[in-house]
Every structure is written in C-alpha cells, then in structure tokens.
Amino acid sequence: MLGSIIDGIVSPPGIAEPYPSDPFPLLTQWLEEATRSGAYADANAMALATATPDAQPSVRIVLCKAIEPERHAITFFTNYESRKGLELAANPHAAVAFHWPNEGRQARLEGTVERLSDDENDAYFRTRPILSRIGAHASRQSRPIASRSVLVSEAARVAAASCLELGIARPPYWGGYRLHARSVELWTACEGRLHQRLRWQRAPAAPMWTLELLSP
Numbered sequence: 001m002l003g004s005i006i007d008g009i010v011s012p013p014g015i016a017e018p019y020p021s022d023p024f025p026l027l028t029q030w031l032e033e034a035t036r037s038g039a040y041a042d043a044n045a046m047a048l049a050t051a052t053p054d055a056q057p058s059v060r061i062v063l064c065k066a067i068e069p070e071r072h073a074i075t076f077f078t079n080y081e082s083r084k085g086l087e088l089a090a091n092p093h094a095a096v097a098f099h100w101p102n103e104g105r106q107a108r109l110e111g112t113v114e115r116l117s118d119d120e121n122d123a124y125f126r127t128r129p130i131l132s133r134i135g136a137h138a139s140r141q142s143r144p145i146a147s148r149s150v151l152v153s154e155a156a157r158v159a160a161a162s163c164l165e166l167g168i169a170r171p172p173y174w175g176g177y178r179l180h181a182r183s184v185e186l187w188t189a190c191e192g193r194l195h196q197r198l199r200w201q202r203a204p205a206a207p208m209w210t211l212e213l214l215s216p
C-alpha cells in the first residue's frame with residue numbers, strides 16, 4: 001500500500017531534466033502532438049483573456065494560427081472591432097491557455113500583442129474558406145443584431161456582391177495579432193495532483209529566459 005503511494009509520488013514528471021532553456025520548441029512539439037493525435041476537433045484552440053484599461057477581464061476561445069519560436073510569439077486572427085479587439089486596442093496585455101486533457105497538458109502564455117501587418121493579414125485571409133471570408137464581411141463581431149435573419153441576409157448580400165466582383169477582399173477591420181510572450185508556463189499532470197509546473201519568464205528585450213519550478 002505505502003509502496004504504491006510512494007511509487008505514485010516519485011513517478012517521473014512529463015518534462016525531464018535538464019529542462020529546456022527556451023520553452024518554445026517544447027510548446028511547438030506539444031501542439032504538434034495534440035494535432036497529430038486526432039483526438040481534438042481544434043487542438044489549436046486556446047482561451048484568450050483580455051482586459052479593459054480599468055482591469056475588467058474577459059475571456060473567449062480563439063484558434064492559434066502559428067507558433068513562432070524565433071519571435072517567442074504566437075498568432076491568432078479576429079475582428080479588430082470586436083470586444084477583444086477594442087480591449088486590446090486600449091490595453092495590449094493578454095494571456096492565453098491551451099488545454100490538452102488526453103496528454104495531461106496545459107500551456108499558458110502572457111505578454112503583449114501587436115497587430116500583424118496588412119500583408120500578413122491579406123496572405124492569411126486569402127487562405128480562408130470562402131464562407132469564412134463572407135462571414136468576416138457579414139458579421140460586425142460582438143455587436144448586437146436584431147435577429148439571425150439580419151446576419152443571414154447580410155451574408156447572402158455579400159456572397160452575391162462578391163460573385164459580381166470576382167473576389168472577397170479582406171475587410172480592413174479583420175486581421176491578426178502577434179502575442180509576444182513574457183511568460184510561458186508548461187504544466188503536466190502527475191499522480192496525486194503533484195503536477196509539474198515549469199515557468200519561463202523573460203524581460204522585454206532580454207535574450208534569455210529565466211526558469212522556475214512552481215508548486216502545483
């Protein structure tokens with residue numbers, strides 16, 4: 001009995017020593033493994049927290065579209081005039097959390113965002129399915145609408161107009177953000193909730209991450 005308890009307590013944690021000096025290669029690996037497993041409809045889904053200048057928080061799910069290890073950054077796309085867009089315009093600090101339950105993994109990043117360039121936004125917008133591009137025009141994300149039929153008829157109008165114009169350009173209020181991480185925490189589930197928490201932090205412009213182990 002005591003033996004099996006001790007076995008659980010000392011069972012090896014997910015990330016072995018020596019710990020990586022940079023968390024981004026491992027974060028990339030974790031997302032690739034979750035995606036390859038086929039177990040998740042959206043392995044790249046993450047909760048994105050923003051806040052108003054007077055510190056009122058809000059959170060929603062968005063899709064991570066790229067991990068950029070060389071920039072210590074990740075990207076996501078949305079409507080710049082949505083609630084999150086307006087909150088980020090007023091307060092560029094943001095936090096995200098991924099959860100991959102089958103692997104017993106969570107990843108958290110905190111930092112500041114900047115908008116992607118028009119060229120980056122146009123390039124990504126062109127890769128989106130046609131219905132998503134139509135939706136970006138038809139939906140003034142986060143604003144109240146009188147009924148669903150308002151949205152549907154606006155989407156139908158955009159679809160008809162775009163057939164005439166032979167294309168659907170990116171609306172100027174739609175685009176991406178790059179979250180530059182100042183803090184990355186990689187969490188792995190362990191027996192008895194003695195989870196492993198590794199947190200890397202980096203001051204702005206500092207070349208190196210500092211790493212610490214946190215209590216679960």
Ligand SMILES: Cc1cc2nc3c(=O)[nH]c(=O)nc-3n(C[C@H](O)[C@H](O)[C@H](O)COP(=O)(O)O)c2cc1C
Pocket residue numbers: 042045058059060061062063064076077078079082083084085141142
């Ligand atoms: C799995 C999933 C993925 C989503 N991906 C995105 C996304 O990449 N970008 C986006 O703007 N909204 C996405 N959404 C919708 C958002 O959760 C949210 O409803 C929307 O962005 C409006 O948020 P806001 O009013 O706080 O700005 C996604 C929702 C789910 C459930």
